[in-house]
Amino acid sequence: MKSKVNKVILAYSGGLDTSVIVPWLKENYGCEVVTFTANLGQGDEELIGLEEKAIASGASKAHILDLREEFLTEYAFPTMQAGAIYERLYLLGTSFARPVTAKHLVKIAEEEGADAVAHGCTGKGNDQVRFELTVKALSPHLQVIAPWREWEIRSREDALAYARAHGIPVAATEKSIYSRDRNIWHLSHEGGILEDPWAQPEEEMFQLTVAPEEAPDEPLYLTIDFEKGFPVAVDGEPMGPVELLTRLNELGGAHGVGRADLVENRLVGMKSRGVYETPGGTILYIAHQGLESICLDRDALHYKEVVAHRFAELVYYGKWFTPLREALSAFVAKTQERVTGTVRVKLYKGTCTVVGRKSPFSLYREEFATFGKDDVYDQSDAAGFINLFGLPLKVKALVDRENGAAAKLEAPDYSRFKRD
DSSP: OOOOEEEEEOOOOOOOHHHHHHHHHEEEEEEEEEEEEEESOHHHHTTTTHHHHHHTTOOOOEEEEEEEEHHHIIHHHHHHHHHOOBTBBOOTTTHHHHHHHHHHHHHEEEEEEHHHHEEEOOOTSSHHHHHHHHHHHTTTTSSOGGGGOSSOOOSHHHHHHHHHHTOOOOOOOOOSSEEEESSSSEEEEEGGGGGGGGGOOOOGSSSSOGGGGGSSSEEEEEEEEEEETEEEETTEEEHHHHHHHHHHHHHHHHTTTTTTEEEETTTOOOOOEEEEOOOHHHHHHHHHHHHHHHHHHHHHHHHHHHHHHHHHHHHHHHSSSSHHHHHHHHHHHOOOOOOOOOEEEEETEHHHHHEEETTTTOOOOOOHHHHSSSSSOOOHHHHHHHHHHHHHHHHHHHHHHHTTTOOOOOOOOGGGOOOO
């Protein structure tokens, strides 16, 4: 028996691992177990009958909350507005799903008067960090129990044997060779043949997107409206966050948009390969960047690119509830005040391309940019600008010459162009 705990709130998916954790907690900690499941858009097949299953596994109560809208408006969309992408490809679908789940895990623990929370994350992954940093930030008095770091179960067969011994109902379905995480933003794949970074993913693995080669031969054009950086309509039809992303997932998936294959650096030190399907999110990232290109001035846009890199690291590392992330979000929110307008994109065989953008706050002015005759830009002004802009280079070159350190230009070698 472990140290005495009265009540534990378990982050519960209903899969084999968390189903086994329920009786394991009762047996090893002598505690009451209450489960919590966050509906983040993982699909009805993962949610139907979950409350009954939790109770049958030994839980005294089961909470299931629909957090899809909060997940999008307070986590996914703000990360998209930041332009945050981890290691150039990953749109962070699992990373920002964990803090919203852990936040409500803590809230339920406080409502239930629990003295501990538990999760089913393994000791080799990033998710354990994301869950536990959130708990530390929001409710540091809560004890965190991570069975994978304590128990003797080491395989699926061990878990099935434990379930049978304790009368836990576990569906006798064949386990996929892939480890997957799904929500309304994305679907991730790990394990199986993906553990060989040279192996090409099997087409049968993908579930949200068709192969680009099999996508329609005709491109699809659509428009997305944004208000202060938030997507609000598709093809002129106003939609709430959940409906809008669901629609973009369908359209993007049908055209093979949103696949990413990368070997990433996990927070815990190892490299791992992940393949991600993020059709709607990919469209939003590209469309939003297209709108920012006409709404943000050069300095704001360039500095925002610096912020995006750090923002992505914070999200990936599980540091959502930190002063720095909140400060960066405040900066991003300020930049979004004028990111309002419409973007037209073209979906074609795995690609999403911006082909049009307009905004009442556009800083692009045709009369300034035209190559034709204009009355607002005197090209002779450029000479003075270049003289001042290049003055530091000129001064350095003059000083170098005075000190005999002038750069020497080698004569070009044209011998390689001679004919035999």
